[in-house]
Amino acid sequence: MQILYNDKTDLLYIRLDERKQQVINKRVTEDVVLDVGEGDRIIGIEILDASKHLNLEQLLPVKYNV
Numbered sequence: 001m002q003i004l005y006n007d008k009t010d011l012l013y014i015r016l017d018e019r020k021q022q023v024i025n026k027r028v029t030e031d032v033v034l035d036v037g038e039g040d041r042i043i044g045i046e047i048l049d050a051s052k053h054l055n056l057e058q059l060l061p062v063k064y065n066v
Contacts, residue, residue, distance in 0.1 A: 005056060012050035017043045 002015040023035040023043050031053065035044035047053060 005050065010049050010051050012047040012054065012056070014045040014047075015043070016045070017041065 002018070004013045004015070005011070017037065019037075021037045021043065023037045026034045026036055028034055031048040033046040033048075034042050035046065037043040050056065
C-alpha cells in the first residue's frame, strides 16, 4: 500500500495494489473516487479536498509530491 498526497491540489491517493492494470473510475461521492481494476477489486482511492475530510498528520508514512 502506498499513500500519496499533493498539497498543491489537496489530493490524497491511497494505492492498494501495485500491479499495472487498467482501471475504471467510480465516483462514490463528490470528493471520493475509486479506481476499480481486474475482478472488480479496488486498486486505489482518490480523495479530493483531503485536508477537509481527514487528519493528514495521522496518515503515516505519507509521501508528499510537491
